Amino acid sequence: MKIIDRMLEDRIHISFEVFPPKTDATYEKVMEATEAIAGLKPSFISVTYGAGGGTSKNTVQIASHIQNDLGVDSIAHLTCVSSTREEVHRVLDDMKEKGIRNILALRGDIPTDTEFPIPGHYKYASELIEDIRRHGDFCIGAACYPEGHVESGHKTEDILNLKRKVDSGVDFLTTQMFFDNSILYNFLYRIREKGITVPVLPGIMPVTNGKQIARICQLSGTILPERFRAIVDRFGDDPKAMQQAGIAYATDQIIDLIANGIRNIHIYSMNKPEVASAILSNLSEIIK
Ligand SMILES: Cc1cc2nc3c(=O)[nH]c(=O)nc-3n(C[C@H](O)[C@H](O)[C@H](O)COP(=O)(O)OP(=O)(O)OC[C@H]3O[C@@H](n4cnc5c(N)ncnc54)[C@H](O)[C@@H]3O)c2cc1C
Numbered sequence: 001m002k003i004i005d006r007m008l009e010d011r012i013h014i015s016f017e018v019f020p021p022k023t024d025a026t027y028e029k030v031m032e033a034t035e036a037i038a039g040l041k042p043s044f045i046s047v048t049y050g051a052g053g054g055t056s057k058n059t060v061q062i063a064s065h066i067q068n069d070l071g072v073d074s075i076a077h078l079t080c081v082s083s084t085r086e087e088v089h090r091v092l093d094d095m096k097e098k099g100i101r102n103i104l105a106l107r108g109d110i111p112t113d114t115e116f117p118i119p120g121h122y123k124y125a126s127e128l129i130e131d132i133r134r135h136g137d138f139c140i141g142a143a144c145y146p147e148g149h150v151e152s153g154h155k156t157e158d159i160l161n162l163k164r165k166v167d168s169g170v171d172f173l174t175t176q177m178f179f180d181n182s183i184l185y186n187f188l189y190r191i192r193e194k195g196i197t198v199p200v201l202p203g204i205m206p207v208t209n210g211k212q213i214a215r216i217c218q219l220s221g222t223i224l225p226e227r228f229r230a231i232v233d234r235f236g237d238d239p240k241a242m243q244q245a246g247i248a249y250a251t252d253q254i255i256d257l258i259a260n261g262i263r264n265i266h267i268y269s270m271n272k273p274e275v276a277s278a279i280l281s282n283l284s285e286i287i288k
Helices: 003-007 024-038 056-068 085-097 125-135 155-167 181-193 210-220 226-235 239-259 273-282
Strands: 013-018 045-047 074-079 102-106 139-144 172-175 264-267
Touching: 003 139, 003 172, 013 024, 013 273, 024 045, 024 056, 024 273, 045 056, 056 074, 056 085, 074 085, 085 125, 102 125, 125 139, 125 155, 139 155, 155 181, 181 239, 210 226, 226 239, 239 264, 239 273
Parallel strands: 013 045, 013 264, 045 074, 074 102, 102 139, 139 172
Antiparallel strands: none
C-alpha cells in the first residue's frame, strides 16, 4: 500500500524505523530486531540508507522482507549524494522488481572526503525526487527540519527550499527529531503559510543513550530543552534509567501530539524492539 493513502485515513498511525547493518556480521541481529518490530504491527516501517550507498543492497532487501514476508508496509530510504544517476536508476529498478512502492528520498550529508557536487550528478534531494517521479509509480516522502537544516543559515530560506522540494513531487514529509513540540507546531504554521500542504509526519526519538544524543544534537542543530537536559544529566550514566526516562519523555511528546490533532507519528526506534514495544504499551488506551 502507498503510505500516503494510509496517512490520509482518519485514525492514528504509529510507524517505526530500522537501520541496516553496516557489516555482514551484524545482519542476523538486525533481522531479528526488524522481525520483532514488525511483530508489533506498526502502520509501516522505514529502513534507512547509508549515504555512501554502502548499505543500499541491505536497505532494499530489508524493506522487501518487511513488506513481502512480514506483512507490514515498508518505506526504503534512498540518498543520492554519492551516487551517479545510473546507480540510482539501478536501485529504483531493484525496488520496482521487489514491489517496494514507498521511498523516502534524501540528498544525504555532503561527504568530506570526495568532491561535491559532481558535475552532472545530484545536488539536492529535489533533483532525486524528479528522477524518481519519472522512473515509476512510487509514493515519495522527503525530509524536513522544524529547527532548520544545519547547512541553512536562515529558516525562511530553508522553508522556501522545502517548498521547491515539495513541488518537485513529494507526497509527504517526515521531520527530523525534535524535543519540544512547540517547535513543530510553529514549523507547521510557517510551512502551511508558505503553501506546503502535504501531510507532515513528526519524527520522535526515544533517547536511550544520553551521551550520544548530546553529540547528535550538536551536529544536527537540534535544541535540547532544559527539562530534557536535566533528564540526560541525571540519568545519562545509568543506561537502564536513561532508557526508562527516554521512553517516558517520548511517550509524553506523542500524547501531546495526538491531543493536538496529529494522526501520524514516526518513532525512531533504532533497531530496539523493546523501546518500540514499551511506547506502544504506554499508548494502549490512547491509540486503540
Ligand atoms: C526523516 C529523515 C530521514 C533521514 N534518513 C537518512 C538516511 O536514511 N540516510 C542518510 O544518509 N541520511 C538521512 N537523513 C539525513 C539527510 O540526508 C541530511 O539531513 C542531509 O544533509 C540533507 O538531506 P535532504 O534530503 O533534506 O536535502 P535537501 O532537501 O537537498 O536540502 C539540503 C540543504 O540544501 C538546501 N537546498 C535545498 N534545495 C535547494 C535549492 N534549490 N537551492 C539552494 N539550497 C537548497 C536546503 O535548505 C538544505 O539546507 C535523514 C534526515 C531526516 C530528517
